[in-house]
Structure formats: structure tokens, C-alpha cells
Amino acid sequence: MCPKNCDALPTPPQDMISGMQIRKAVVILLLATTQGWLFTDRTSAAQDAGSEAKYGDTVFQPGALWLDDHGAHINAHGGGVLFVPGKTSQGGTYYWFGEHKVGGELGNTAQVGVRVYSSKNLTAWKDEGIALKVTDEANTDLQRGCVLERPKVIYNRKTKKFVMWFHLELAGRAYTAARSGVAVADQVAGPYSYLGSFRPNARVWPLNAPPTSKYPVGPGDEAELKRIQNTGGPYDGYPTNIIYRRDFAGGQMARDMTLFVDEDGRAYHIYASEENGTLHISQLSDDYLRPAGRYVRVFAGSHHEAPALFKANGRYFLFSSHCTGWAPNAGRLAVADSIWGPWQELGNPWKGPEQKSSVSYGTQSTFVLPVEGHPGAFIFMADEWRPKNAIDGRHVWLPISWEKGQPVLEWQDRWDLSVFKKPGFSRGNTAR
Ligand code: GAL
Numbered sequence: 001m002c003p004k005n006c007d008a009l010p011t012p013p014q015d016m017i018s019g020m021q022i023r024k025a026v027v028i029l030l031l032a033t034t035q036g037w038l039f040t041d042r043t044s045a046a047q048d049a050g051s052e053a054k055y056g057d058t059v060f061q062p063g064a065l066w067l068d069d070h071g072a073h074i075n076a077h078g079g080g081v082l083f084v085p086g087k088t089s090q091g092g093t094y095y096w097f098g099e100h101k102v103g104g105e106l107g108n109t110a111q112v113g114v115r116v117y118s119s120k121n122l123t124a125w126k127d128e129g130i131a132l133k134v135t136d137e138a139n140t141d142l143q144r145g146c147v148l149e150r151p152k153v154i155y156n157r158k159t160k161k162f163v164m165w166f167h168l169e170l171a172g173r174a175y176t177a178a179r180s181g182v183a184v185a186d187q188v189a190g191p192y193s194y195l196g197s198f199r200p201n202a203r204v205w206p207l208n209a210p211p212t213s214k215y216p217v218g219p220g221d222e223a224e225l226k227r228i229q230n231t232g233g234p235y236d237g238y239p240t241n242i243i244y245r246r247d248f249a250g251g252q253m254a255r256d257m258t259l260f261v262d263e264d265g266r267a268y269h270i271y272a273s274e275e276n277g278t279l280h281i282s283q284l285s286d287d288y289l290r291p292a293g294r295y296v297r298v299f300a301g302s303h304h305e306a307p308a309l310f311k312a313n314g315r316y317f318l319f320s321s322h323c324t325g326w327a328p329n330a331g332r333l334a335v336a337d338s339i340w341g342p343w344q345e346l347g348n349p350w351k352g353p354e355q356k357s358s359v360s361y362g363t364q365s366t367f368v369l370p371v372e373g374h375p376g377a378f379i380f381m382a383d384e385w386r387p388k389n390a391i392d393g394r395h396v397w398l399p400i401s402w403e404k405g406q407p408v409l410e411w412q413d414r415w416d417l418s419v420f421k422k423p424g425f426s427r428g429n430t431a432r
Helices: 019-034 222-226 387-392 417-421
Strands: 077-084 093-099 113-119 126-133 147-156 161-169 179-185 193-198 257-261 267-273 278-284 291-298 305-312 315-321 332-336 344-347 364-370 378-384 394-399 401-403 406-408
Touching: 077 378, 093 147, 113 147, 126 147, 147 257, 161 257, 257 305, 267 305, 305 378, 315 364, 332 406
Parallel strands: 077 147, 077 364, 305 364
Antiparallel strands: 077 093, 093 113, 113 126, 147 161, 161 179, 179 193, 257 267, 267 278, 278 291, 305 315, 315 332, 332 344, 364 378, 378 394, 401 406
16 A cells, blocks of 8 residues: 555556557556555545646645746755845845655655755745755765755854754664754855764753653663664653663754744754654754753653744744654644743644544645744645655645634645735744
8 A cells, every 4th residue: 555655546548459458457457556556545635646836826736746947846855944034125035945855765865965945935936956965975974875854944143154954864774873964054055064963962961851860771771771662653661761861971862853943042953852752852052053952851752753843922832743654644733831841732733624634634744934024924834745756745835824822724725825814824923
């Protein structure tokens, strides 16, 4: 079966009169079955697989092919957007950074690097090339074939540098490295210079760890240590309070991630840690290049991925997902009055029929984008992954609406920025 990568069925031959055509039809049927084109449990958002959003369109078409200024589908997956204010009367520009994927399953590893696009209006995106390149040098972090996921870029006003963070897995080592990579540039579109990678917060205890737990693993922890599995997802007996202690000396595991800059200029790295069982929210140093040494554990043992954090009306909201790899699952939403918590889970923010909302319309969150010039307007950005042909992954952007002070996600086939003039679509102060 094919959970996420199912395109439209191939068109069967119209007049099957010759033996050759019959044989061809049988081959197509066999292929269709083995490739999962038939009998799929497709949950895809893009029901019309042929739909295309062309460069110059001013409507968003979630899940459609989204063509850039060269007519190519935008290749920026697991991405995020940075707004750079303009110095001229032309206004500012948005920059969209994401994973450049290639075709086939090879595209689930980094073959090219991080791609960047620019736009004035959020619908028409100009290809700005590769912001950070993988290399052909063996045994280096960015060796082609590594896993480079969910890149995010923020701007540091003090150093005047653009800073990129991403989830890095070393080539040939599957998802075991769980490191954070950092790169820096003077110009927003790069090229970015790679600074290095690490597991964050080595030798630092979480702010919210009870004093009685602030000691590295030792004799007496064997039973708990034995229960640790590296499945990346939940399992019976997941030991909630030991992995951060195991990783105290070498640094905390960091996989799915995002960055968030608060109104006071402080930046935070939010990442899936502890074998994906627990999220960490970790303040960055003033130059945004490393952890500041202050972090909290959030939702210990609840397995969250795909964090996307934003602030509205003085409150912090966090979209995320469950941990089921490329397969979609129910979205998650949480709120807090302080970024340090306590965080309260609010449930699945998706509206609509259970069959679709229970799998987030086939998507997984990646970022929340505050819309310039529309105070309180936010766009939810998500990926519809297609791991069998990674380059074909779709982008799903939806306007966030609000009900009783909580963000809500509702599917729309087509929409434009005028939606934010409608009641229910804007909310209070923003920060990015
Ligand atoms: C997803 C995660 C993606 C990627 C994938 C690999 O859950 O959000 O970024 O890591 O797993 O299976």
C-alpha cells in the first residue's frame, strides 16, 4: 500500500483489441497494484493531482503543483519563511527556505542542499538558487547523502547576519546522529557558510528538571536504559525521564525543529529530542549561533514532531504532529503564556470530516508565517510528503482562523490574502 505517494491512476488503453494491447494492460495493472496506484488509502490534500498554481497567480492552491518563475514546482520542503523589510518604496521581500529534493526515494536524503525563493506577494516565488550546498567531500557533515531537514533562517539585528539552523543526520548513518547544523550569511539568499553541527545543550540541565533528577545516568538506571528503543515513535514502556540524563555529557538529540524570534529579540530553537519522545525549547545565544544554555523539556514522553511556534496576542501557540514518519497523522496544538511553559495541549486544530482531519488532510506542519501588513494574520505552512518521489511533495498553506481565542485550520481549495479582512481571521499583536 502507499500511504502518501499515490498519484492519479494511469489512463487505461481505450481500445484493447490486439494481444499486445492486452499484454500492455496486464502489465499496467500489475504495476499499478505493486506501485500502490490502485486500492490506495490516499489521504492527499491535492485531490486534483493535475492542478497547478502558476507564477503570477494571486491565489493559493494548497496541495497543487506550485510553479516558480521558471515554471518548476517549488523545491523548498520542510521550509520556513523570513520577511526582510525593504529599504526602498518597493517594500520588503519574503524569502522561503526549504529542503531541495530530487526525484525518487533518493530525494529523502540531501543531494543538493537548501533552496531559497523570494516573493513580494507570497504567491509568486522567484528561484534564488541554492543557499547552502552539500559537498562531495567524504566524511564531512554536509556530504551528499546526508539528511538535511527543516532548515529555518532568522536575522540577527546585532550581528547583521542571517542565521540558518537545520536538522542534520550524517550520511550513511540513518537517523542516529540527531544533530543541529548552523550556517551563516551576510546576504539573505546566501551563499551560507557552514559553521558546524552539534547536539545542543551538552552539560546543561533542563530548567524544569526536578533537582532530584539532575544527575547523569549511573548504576541503578540499567532497567530504564534497556527500555530505550530507537524507533523514533512511541512504544510501550518509553522511559520518560532518562534519555536527557543519558545525553547530558554529549548533548541532547535534536531532530524535527523550528526557530522562533520573540518581540524582545530573543531567539529559540524548538526541537524533537530524547528519541523524539520530548520536545525541547532552547534559547539561543545573543548571536543566534549556539544554545544559550537555558532550555525546558515539554510534553515529556508524548512524542511530538514538526513543531511550528508563533505568538499572537501575547500568547505562544505551537502546532506539531505525532510521530509516524512520512505518513500523516492528526495535528496537535498547544498554548502557553510564557515560552517556558507550562504548555497546555488543546487537541487537533483541524476542522472537517474525521477521515481528513484525523490525518491533517495528508499534511505535516512546518512553519507559521506572520503576514506583513495584516496585523494578526498568520499562514499555516505544511508539507504533504511524497517519499516515493520526494521532489513531488506538495506545499499546503492555509490561513489560520480563530475560534474562542484558539487557532483553527480549515481546508480551502483556493484562497487569497483578502481572507484576512474577514472576521475570525486576524488576531492581535504579532511577533516573529
Ligand atoms: C517525519 C519528519 C520529517 C522526516 C521524516 C522521516 O516525521 O517530520 O521531517 O524526518 O519523518 O521519516
